[in-house]
Amino acid sequence: MGFADDHLIPLVDHGLGNSAYLVDLGDGRALAVDAGRDLRALHTAAGRRGLTVAYAADTHLHADFLSGAVQLGHDHGAAILASAAGHRSFDHRGLTDGEEADLGGLTLRALATPGHTDEHLAFLLLDDGRALGVFTGGSLIVNSAARTDLLGADRTEELARAQFHSLRRLTALPDDTAVWPTHGAGSFCSAPPGTERTSTIGAQKRDNPLLAAADEDTFVRRLVTGPGTYPAYFDRLAEANRRGPGLLSGTPRLPDLTAEQVRALMADGGHVVDARPAADYAAGHIPGSVAIPLRGQFGTWLGWLLPDTAPLAFVTADAQDPDDIVWQAYKIGYERLAGRLAGGMPAWTAAGHRQATTAFLPADRTHGRSYVDVRQESEFAAGHVPGSIHIELGTLAEASAAAPVGAVVACGHGERAMTAASLLERAGHTDVAVLDGGPADYAAAHGQELVQGPEGTHP
Template sequence: MFFVDTLEFEGLGNRSYLAGGPRAAIVVDPQRDVDQVIAAAARRGVRIAYVVETHVHNDYVTGGLELARLTGARYLVPAAAHVSYARTPVADGDTVEVEARLALRAIATPGHTPHHTSYVLEEDGRAVAVFTGGSLLIGSVGRPDLVEPRLTEQLARAQHASAHRLADDLDDAVPVLPTHGFGSFCSSSQAEGEATTIGKERASNDVFTLEADAFVARTLAGLEDVPAYYAHMGPANATGPAPVDLTPPEPADAAQIAERLAAGEWVVDLRSRVAFAEGHVAGAFNFEGEGKLATYLAWLIPWGKPVTLLAETSAQIAAAQRELVRVGIDRPVAAATGEPSGWVPAGEQPAAFPRADFAGLAAARERGERMVVLDVRRDSERAKGQIEGSVHIPIHELHGRLGEVPAGTVWVHCAGGMRAAIAASLLDASGRRVVAVDDGFEAAVDAGLTVTRPVAGGGHVRAGLPTADGGEQGGRTV
């Protein structure tokens, strides 16, 4: 009897899989901190026989090479992927035996990348699951624009053909087990759901319900900005990632924190946005450890910039380290735990700024306060509704465009508060007076603020708030 265990990585919106039988197993698309999958295999009492990559990943650093080294497993990588390490190349139609009665069959599914490969798990010759990586996702497909801009349309068409090939090859009841699509920016669009099958996708996914030309047009029109750190992930995975070091960073005291800030290094406070607003080290940035830490810190930070982490506990530092190594931020240069009073030099007080909701913003406007309303959501979110008179700079562009924010107290908002908190910390560190709006955007209309929507040909129309897409990945408002 076969099994499939799912390892979820919510911060990046990805999944890895451990699957096999009573004695041997495969691991599909492992994250870089491989101790978790080794522990999962130990709990099952199985030997990891194969480590399998669906593609050279663009959104995280793989743990495949290290996992294969540690376990002695064969490392299966698509034959057309350009990598510089020894591996077992896999081509369309290749089959490996996991153990008696259980096999893994490769199906070429180009689209997310030119070499993308899906894998069908077969028991007694019958398909029981398909690992689709960045090909067929839940309600979507993997985005086709991460390899080379000139290939984007061609790869979008390949995605359509690959999805249809999977559907033609497999029964409707076969579970679809993708790597991306649970909040990952590798998904071409976001859809809700935790589980699916070939039949469910055939009935509802655009890749099946639309003809190729219409599917390509819709896919290309819906692509979001690519996180900046993606440019470093593919090359790291093709070269062969080094093992990770998750030992505690060097401790930093108040004087060392001040020195690192003065040197232009990044000091990142992992506490909640509420705690940060109430008191923090002046010049520090707030990336909540419980939010999409790896995605947004790696997206915003100048690549290679030294990072010092601040948190209430050493466990929070350790969790952040684990998140960050997955996107190539290997070692914080230092860390400190405790409270802001212990992170600032003697005799100094922590910095602070106010928080508010949209009702507070509306009241301040009514009082005639001089303010700037800054919207840090993505273009696609703003297109569905914006506060009249607001300035728009997406969060991932703000650090390089702080000089474009008009004079006045900045009331910064996003869809739910998390990105606004990051933006508020960036503005506060630059010396601006700031108010962080910690509220769901759907409350803006109820607060009496005018929400408008751009229309074709220029101008805006006033309207009630449109149906929200959740702001962040996975249907969550953050």
């Protein structure tokens, strides 16, 4: 078949920083690569073209989202293609290095590319023997390569050396071969910032700084230096993907809960997640609730900060779609969703229950307060307020004692800082304020210049 550019449909999850791909095979069938459990966008794209997903290929045992391959097998009868070395416990075709799958005109060839994970495969898409593009998953990504520390510190260097050889293998492909990675900007699997999510082999040979490394040792040093922390739920999902996620018959419902049911859930060890915008949470919230504003990164912070073993109740604003909460939770394996508070905070206060408030201050009203920056290390190093106390949000629950009395908590805009404030309040802080803005706003209001580098106070 002739392969046109519009036969490939990228499906980007900006919140997790990943791309799935839908390939129109030209005969009413499609190939899905690295599809996540939230298949709404994929089903919409396939429906527009009248496509049935005949094949679902996974490049590796994903640690940052649950795979949608099993669901596609159930819903579409898709044949699942994955590495034989992954030892998945559900029906699939296990591929080894060099094995090919005939897609009916196009061919998919498995290339063993360990590094990000042990069993990682790249999939080379061929048309009559000509390389069209390669689905590189977490091996070669735009201007980088995915992290190699997810299997533990004792294996990081070994896997980084494997990643070196995997990238060299991929760059032996023709320069005009398209590169279609899974991980991209925003992924905690170590993609650099930037807007480009696809590339070509030739462009990566020219622009990827890792490929400019003079030798293997230099490559390894560059790759393993400073990949940053990653969400706690990453440690659970690879095994969940090996077993295969449970099948769903549609969007799971988020039942309505009364104020008394929410109180009982909290008393029994459950958690309340307030998904409203930061300003709404500041104006009034359930004491002990955790603020995680509903946006693309909602699932990341849910999976980083709360366990998957306790029931969760949610507080929402009127305009928020509960389906978005459900899918962000389910795509990272959080299924103990008890429901949401019917009527929101007005129902809570109408039932006679106390609400708490949090100061949400513009920069010019923060004088005299210590400044706690809860952004990631790379963001902090790129520019921070002089004298900042730096505590990453993901570690704050354990390091809450390091936050000074009367501090103003800040991030880039205020969403993560409100989450941080809610965690500090749960830990007993009663005088927390949140900066409505970011470090540049604070510096301008206080006559300061941002400084770069890791210098600062770290607990």
